[in-house]
Amino acid sequence: MDEIILEGIEFFANHGYYDEEQKVGNRYVVDIIVRADLERAAESDALSQTINYEKIYKIIQNVMSKPARLLEHLAMQIINNIKNEFSIIKEVEVKVSKHNPPVGGICYKASVKMKR
Numbered sequence: 331m332d333e334i335i336l337e338g339i340e341f342f343a344n345h346g347y348y349d350e351e352q353k354v355g356n357r358y359v360v361d362i363i364v365r366a367d368l369e370r371a372a373e374s375d376a377l378s379q380t381i382n383y384e385k386i387y388k389i390i391q392n393v394m395s396k397p398a399r400l401l402e403h404l405a406m407q408i409i410n411n412i413k414n415e416f417s418i419i420k421e422v423e424v425k426v427s428k429h430n431p432p433v434g435g436i437c438y439k440a441s442v443k444m445k446r
Contacts, residue, residue: 331420332368334381337361341394345404348432352397357429359439360390364412365421381416389415401426401442409446422446 339360344352364381371380393407409422423445431440 331365334364334383336383336386339387339390343394344397347399351432358394359427361425362386363423364419366418381419385415386412401428405442405444409444
């Protein structure tokens with residue numbers, strides 16, 4: 331299975347379980363791996379035969395622009411929207427990270443990784 335990988339996609343967004351998190355906002359990073367057979371694209375050198383990662387970015391940007399309580403919800407929305415857009419996708423793996431989560435102490439980031 332071939333992979334298209336986008337790493338370190340950053341957003342400032344208003345997600346979080348607590349109302350205050352949704353008001354103040356925070357920094358989020360998304361990493362994504364999309365798995366599919368990319369042989370046709372490799373042979374043809376045609377964008378129409380592959381998964382356009384500009385579209386992947388725009389899908390992620392759209393999901394991240396809508397406030398959510400849980401990282402799990404964001405990850406699943408990203409997976410579902412990307413799989414719906416590209417029929418050749420076999421699997422999507424996404425990691426959504428929140429920097430400086432409110433855990434009551436020092437924590438660089440909290441992350442959720444999902445694969446479907």
